[in-house]
Amino acid sequence: MTDFSLPPAESPAEATAAPTAAPPPQDLVRSPLSDGEWHRLHPLTPLLRGGLFLVVVIGIIVANLRDRLIFLFLPMFAPDLPAEELEEFESSGDPIDFIIANNLYLVAGGVVLLVLVALVVIFYLSWRFHTFRITGDDVEVRSGILFRTQRRAPLDRVQGVNLTRPMIARLLGMAKLEVVGAGTDANVKLEYLSTANAEAVRADILRLASGRRLAETHAGAPAAGRTRMGALTDTVSRGITGMIEGDEAPVAIPESVVHIPVIRLIVSHVISPATIGLVVGLVAIAAGSITSTPWLLFGMIPAVIGFVAYWIRSIVRSLRYSIAPTPDGVRITFGLLTTITEIVPPGRVHAVEVSQSILWRPFGWWSVRINRLTGRSLSDSNTDQFTTVLPVGTLADVERVLRLLLPGVPDAEWPLIAGEGVLGSGKGDSFTDTPRRAWFLRPFSWRRNGFRLTSDVLLLRRGVVWRKLAILPLARLQSLALHQGPVDRALGVASARAHTVAGPVYSALSAIDRTSALGLFEDVAAGAVRAASVDRSHRWAQEQA
Numbered sequence: 001m002t003d004f005s006l007p008p009a010e011s012p013a014e015a016t017a018a019p020t021a022a023p024p025p026q027d028l029v030r031s032p033l034s035d036g037e038w039h040r041l042h043p044l045t046p047l048l049r050g051g052l053f054l055v056v057v058i059g060i061i062v063a064n065l066r067d068r069l070i071f072l073f074l075p076m077f078a079p080d081l082p083a084e085e086l087e088e089f090e091s092s093g094d095p096i097d098f099i100i101a102n103n104l105y106l107v108a109g110g111v112v113l114l115v116l117v118a119l120v121v122i123f124y125l126s127w128r129f130h131t132f133r134i135t136g137d138d139v140e141v142r143s144g145i146l147f148r149t150q151r152r153a154p155l156d157r158v159q160g161v162n163l164t165r166p167m168i169a170r171l172l173g174m175a176k177l178e179v180v181g182a183g184t185d186a187n188v189k190l191e192y193l194s195t196a197n198a199e200a201v202r203a204d205i206l207r208l209a210s211g212r213r214l215a216e217t218h219a220g221a222p223a224a225g226r227t228r229m230g231a232l233t234d235t236v237s238r239g240i241t242g243m244i245e246g247d248e249a250p251v252a253i254p255e256s257v258v259h260i261p262v263i264r265l266i267v268s269h270v271i272s273p274a275t276i277g278l279v280v281g282l283v284a285i286a287a288g289s290i291t292s293t294p295w296l297l298f299g300m301i302p303a304v305i306g307f308v309a310y311w312i313r314s315i316v317r318s319l320r321y322s323i324a325p326t327p328d329g330v331r332i333t334f335g336l337l338t339t340i341t342e343i344v345p346p347g348r349v350h351a352v353e354v355s356q357s358i359l360w361r362p363f364g365w366w367s368v369r370i371n372r373l374t375g376r377s378l379s380d381s382n383t384d385q386f387t388t389v390l391p392v393g394t395l396a397d398v399e400r401v402l403r404l405l406l407p408g409v410p411d412a413e414w415p416l417i418a419g420e421g422v423l424g425s426g427k428g429d430s431f432t433d434t435p436r437r438a439w440f441l442r443p444f445s446w447r448r449n450g451f452r453l454t455s456d457v458l459l460l461r462r463g464v465v466w467r468k469l470a471i472l473p474l475a476r477l478q479s480l481a482l483h484q485g486p487v488d489r490a491l492g493v494a495s496a497r498a499h500t501v502a503g504p505v506y507s508a509l510s511a512i513d514r515t516s517a518l519g520l521f522e523d524v525a526a527g528a529v530r531a532a533s534v535d536r537s538h539r540w541a542q543e544q545a
Contacts, residue, residue, distance in 0.1 A: 031200035034134040042174055042192045046123035139179050139188050153179045153188040155209040159373040161202045162342040182373050206328035256322030257400045265318055268392040271359045278307055318391045330404045347537030348372055349405050351505040352471040354422055366398045371503030387504050409456050421459050421469045434511040438491045441511040453523055460509045470507050472498050474528045475535035482517050
C-alpha cells in the first residue's frame, strides 16, 4: 500500500503523461465498477460520513436554545414573564438576544443559509473528488479537495476484504467495503457503496487477488468512448436505485458450519473471569463501605456502568455469528446492529489458538482466535474483533472451524489435534512435555506443557487452569528462537518462541528438554523451508487448478 500526496489539480498535459493501469480481465469481473476506470462512491456517502454529525450538532443547538426558539417562533406557548425579567432576558448580551433586539432575523437567516449552502458544497466536492478504480493489479482510491491523497492496495498483498453495514447504512441499502492490506494502517476503504455493488466488487477483488488471471487469457479492453458525464450519470442512477429499493437486497449467503445459541453466548460472558473479578471487587468494596467508608461504593458506580456497557456491546457484537467456506476463503459474519462480514482468503492465517477457561470447562466450551494481518493502526480498538473467529463453541464446533482455517492439514492429523492437543493431559500421548526434573517450573501443568511437530503445523500445548493450544502453520512461520536462562541451564531445559505476525496468539513454550528443543529447532527450520517452497495458498486459484 502506498500513500502519497498529489497536487490539487491535474493539467491536461500531466493527465496525458500519467501511466494508464491495465484493466482487469473482463471474464473475471462481474461488477461494472471493476472495469479499470475511475468511479465515484454512492451519492449519499457525504450524508453518512459527515451529514449525521451535522444533524447531531443541530440537535444539540436546538436543545440548548429550546426556550429561546419557543419565545421567538411560538410566543403563545412561552411563559408570561414580568417586564423586568423580560427586559433582562432580551438584553443579556447573548447573540440571539442581540438578533431579537435589533430585528435582524433576515440577516441571521441569510447567514445560516449561507453556512448550510457552504456545507452542502463542501460535501458535494468531497464526494466529487473521492474516486476509486479496480485494475488488474491494484485497488486505488483518490480523495481530497485542496490536498489530494491517493492510496493503493496491491491485489497480491490483499489479506482479506471486509464488508461493514452500520444500522443507518443498512436502512439505506448501503455498505462500507474495506480492503485489508499487509501493513500497519494499510487498509483501503470504499465507503459507501450500495450493498449489491459492494458484494459484487468484493467478489471481483478476491477473484483477481486469487491469481486466476495469471493462468487465463486477457479479454478485450472495456468499451471505449465513455464520457465523464456518462460515468457521473451512472453513479447517480445507481444511488437513486439503491434508495428506492430500500434496505439491503438479499444476497447468496453460504450456510454456517457453526450455530451459537443466544443463551450460550450470554452465559459465556456472564461466567467470564472479568465478571467474577468485578463481583469480587464489588463485594469487597461493599463490605468496606458498610464498616467505615460508604463513599467508596459510589466511586465504583462509573466502573460498573462502564463494564456493563462493554459487556452488552460484546454480546451484541457477537450476535448473528456465522462462519462458512467460500471459494475465496472463510466468510465470517457477526454483529446485530452493525453487521460485519469478512472473508479471510487461504494462506492469510498465521497462527490459531484454541483456549478454554476453567469456568467454561463444565460446559465444554472453547474459543478460537487467530493471528492475521488486519491492516489497521496500532491504536485501533476494533482490531480484536477481527481476530476472534469463534467466540464460544463446543469441541465439535472447534474442529469444524479449524478445518476451515487450516485446509491443508491431512485428515489423519485431526484426531491428534482434537484429542491430544486440545483435551490431552500429557499422559502417554505423542507430545514432548516438560521433563519431571523441571516440574516445579510448571507445578500444575508440567505434564501438559509440551509440543508436537507435524509435516504441516507446529503444536504448542500449555495450561491447566486456562487450557490453550497454539497451532502454527509452518508455511507462515517467520522464525523460531530458543532461550535459556541460568535456572534453565542448571535443569537442562530451554524455552522456545515461534515468531509470527502480531496478534492475540501466544506462540511460546517454556521448560522443555534442552536436547528436544535443539532437535525441534532443526526440524522446524527444515520443515518451514519445505512447507514454504510448496505452498501456493496465497494464490489459491492456482493451487485449485
